[in-house]
Amino acid sequence: MRRNAKETRSVIEYFEKESSLGTEFRRIYSNLKYYYSAQELKTLLITSPSLGEGKTTMASFLAIGIARWYGKNVVVLDCDLRKPSIHKFFDLNRDKGMTEILSGKNRYLDCIKPTSIENLTIVTSGAEVDFPTKLLESQTFKGLLAEIRPHYDIIIADCAPVIPVNDALILGTLLDGAIVVLKAGHSQREVAKRAVELLREAKVNLLGVVVNNMEDTFPYYYSYKYYGYDYSHQKKR
Numbered sequence: 145m146r147r148n149a150k151e152t153r154s155v156i157e158y159f160e161k162e163s164s165l166g167t168e169f170r171r172i173y174s175n176l177k178y179y180y181s182a183q184e185l186k187t188l189l190i191t192s193p194s195l196g197e198g199k200t201t202m203a204s205f206l207a208i209g210i211a212r213w214y215g216k217n218v219v220v221l222d223c224d225l226r227k228p229s230i231h232k233f234f235d236l237n238r239d240k241g242m243t244e245i246l247s248g249k250n251r252y253l254d255c256i257k258p259t260s261i262e263n264l265t266i267v268t269s270g271a272e273v274d275f276p277t278k279l280l281e282s283q284t285f286k287g288l289l290a291e292i293r294p295h296y297d298i299i300i301a302d303c304a305p306v307i308p309v310n311d312a313l314i315l316g317t318l319l320d321g322a323i324v325v326l327k328a329g330h331s332q333r334e335v336a337k338r339a340v341e342l343l344r345e346a347k348v349n350l351l352g353v354v355v356n357n358m359e360d361t362f363p364y365y366y367s368y369k370y371y372g373y374d375y376s377h378q379k380k381r
């Protein structure tokens with residue numbers, strides 16, 4: 145379904161350095177940098193217990209922030225082969241992406257899609273396939289990660305949620321670390337605990353949990369209304 149003209153703008157346009165959102169994402173990256181060296185933490189999985197908690201939003205904003213403000217070379221791989229939406233966030237075509245690379249139809253280099261941020265590229269999910277898990281657990285995926293690792297500072301993989309399918313656990317063991325996104329007011333405690341348990345049992349390096357405070361849940365903290373003015377219009381020193 146085609147979204148209306150307003151919605152088709154890429155997420156990049158909404159992200160200002162001085163916004164409270166931007167500040168939060170810089171904080172997340174600073175924390176990661178504090179605890180891990182660049183070599184230890186190159187491949188990063190973004191997941192959550194269930195659907196719609198903000199995985200794709202988190203993966204996109206984190207990638208934009210790291211590329212734009214730290215000048216790092218970043219690629220986002222849309223590994224949510226079941227309900228992909230990275231292509232929607234960046235207003236790209238879904239096709240010619242991960243599934244084509246992993247099934248050997250296309251080479252990686254023919255599938256990377258540039259964005260308006262110089263250091264940020266995207267690999268969309270590609271066409272729908274019948275057995276997504278099979279592609280993700282293949283040797284080809286392992287090989288792909290090894291092949292592209294030297295060429296990036298950070299590789300961010302958006303993926304399916306932990307509870308309904310195994311994809312996140314499989315990917316988690318192949319990547320350097322995982323961030324779990326929870327949606328405040330939505331994620332159930334027991335479900336979140338189970339997801340973390342599953343990741344731990346699978347020996348995934350769990351880096352931390354990010355709480356996605358949807359505007360309606362914690363309006364005071366994130367809303368510009370609370371701060372009284374928009375930081376993006378402050379004079380730079």
Ligand SMILES: Nc1ncnc2c1ncn2[C@@H]1O[C@H](COP(=O)(O)OP(=O)(O)O)[C@@H](O)[C@H]1O
Binds near residue numbers: 229357
């Ligand atoms: N903090 C937020 N504030 C407002 N809307 C959000 C926020 N985080 C996510 N959304 C919206 O919620 C929906 C689900 O988020 P998404 O990142 O696609 O979740 P997931 O990838 O986990 O399924 C999307 O429409 C997204 O734009």
Ligand SMILES: [Mg+2]
Binds near residue numbers: 201228
């Ligand atoms: Mg998603």
